[in-house]
Amino acid sequence: MTRTSPLVIGHRGAPGYRPEHSRSSYDLALAMGVDAVEPDIVVSRDGVLVVRHENEIGSTTDVAEHPEFADRRTSKTIDGERLTGWFTEDFTWDELATLRCRERLPKIRPASASFDGTQPVLRLRDVLDLVRAGSLEQGREIGVVLEIKHATYFAALGFDVVDLIAAELDAAGWAGGELPIVFEAFESTVLARLRERGLPGTYVYLLEAAGSPYDLVAQQGAHAPTYAAMAAPAGLDGLVGRVDGISVDKSMILAPNRRGHTAGPSRIVGDAKDRGLLVFTWTCRPENAFLIPQFRGRGGAAAFGDYEGEWAVIRDAGVDGVFVDHPDIGRRFFVA
Template identity: 25%
Template sequence: MAAFWHISIIVLVLLSRESNANPAAPQHSQLDVNHRKPLQTFRPYNIAHRGSNGEIPEETTAAYLRAIEEGADFIESDILATKDGHLICFHDVTLDATTDIANHTEFADRKRTYEVERQNVTGWFVVDFTLGELKSLRVKQRYSFRDQQYNGKYQIITFDEYILIALYADRVVGIYPELKNPIFINEHVKWSDGKKFEDRFVETLLKYGYRGEYMSQDWLKQPLFIQSFAPSSLVYMSKMTNSPKIFLIDDTTVRTQDTNQSYDDITSNGYLAFIRKYVVGIGPWKDTIVPPLDNYLGPPTDLVARAHALNLQVHPYTFRNENVYLHLDFHQDPYLEYEYWLGEIGVDGLFTDFTGTLHRFQECTAPYPKNQKTAEALLQKITYMIKDSGY
């Protein structure tokens, strides 16, 4: 952990400098991108769900740095907007579950009840606070059965700060931001120029140089997947960026927040054929792919096969080490779960709270090819020689 905390201090200083300067992009990071170890693309992606939040409170600088240290291919985040229009990394539209908001008596009168996805929700809402006010809060671990020692140590971070964490990594690390609750955000947050949440989201990505279709040279330099549960937002954003997008799919009982479609509607062959014009894959809740029976695995559905037949990737969520989340077939062993999903179901990426566990499994079962390492080292050497020669 000593190396991790050393890197943390360096990155925090860099983030402070860049945030104050409000850069168009971190130029030296872009210049160094060709000198860094590239993103692996030969095996399913290790997607750090809200960072390494099985160890450190979610969506914090430390959680993302830990995930990078543990071998994540992508760091994932949920993006919301503040009262004054800043984009932040935070999962819930309310602050109650993962911050110390209840201890801040100065905000006691901010508690509200709003309709969120057709249900009334009461709490302290992100959209009722400025960025400065949110920065005064401290984040805590969501689950009581996880390590509590880091509670109160970290702030909420901005979308810009999250991006800089990836760009300043010592290897190429992708980002996987989710446009969170766009219907709710667009209802409660208004920008003076009349633009929408989706506009601000894409503008931020473009500002930092994120562009290019999946597997293009631009994409490989700065890998990105844009994700959302709202299909209309994905279609809208496709007019502004050709970066790859993932359509998230909820539980079978949950209707889409924007189009009010059922699970059966959005996983039908016809709808998958329609949405593939705008996305490169789907991100379903894993229990919709393999529905459990009395906490044992039931027969798999054909969703993965149908998606693959349309050349759509499948990135299910969320994989966790704790016994409460492991079906009994896996005998309290998360490695057995990864073996099943990667070997038998054959998905293309996994959202995990425990990046290190997945990375260790893949290094044992699908290690980095030696010949690929050699080829990449040779290519890097040639690149340096060309630059040194002045061509």
């Protein structure tokens, strides 16, 4: 049956209401009726797939309050960017399990920050089990959109992320395609390797609005193609048969001018769909801080602006899936 509305995907659960990637964030997303949830995965020192937006965890956990881990604070270059903090690959899973989640944007989401320090960090296995249980309880298929972070970086440390994912899905009973799973990454090479392993699922290539994918930069240096080139018609031609779809920064659809106004959806969605590619977009958030200037209102960064005006442009572009931080609002707007 053809869908008349896009998939509504709980981006890191329901982080508009609870700290991202926490148990309550995922529980709330499932209760609000999402079609899927999106865990990001990074790797611990002992090879456990950990659900965190980044491998640097200083801003999303209470690690800084643990004196026993003070000497783990360090600086590293991750995908070409110099960062200082605490990194998952320097901790065993047992150590990470002692940490508690924190709201990443406390000034914008103070209500979510009220849950700081109450919930442990999760593993991928935990989220897979939650979603399976939610599917059974609600009597419907709920999917997982699995975002793979920093595969090239972790490979240089000796971690084969593809092997780790395949083993985890098999152990969790997700390797047979019984429940819908989407594999997504900003690196096409890890998607290709996963696909070669024969893991059933949908393969989606994440595209930033600027820059170049790190895996190709590592291979080709200054000759690496940009994300913009891949989003152009010739670049999309090259993705046909390699991936099932793309997931783009919403600004690539809104294409605001210098004044921050959009003239309507850009061509990227139509160009991709003309080539048989699915199109997802990220991230639809209602707060002024995340809206393009045309749709911002009064009340400061945390106040809701005219998100319906912005989201209408995205909906009318014909996207197949939207990532949302507030699943209840997302469902009310996008589900026909």
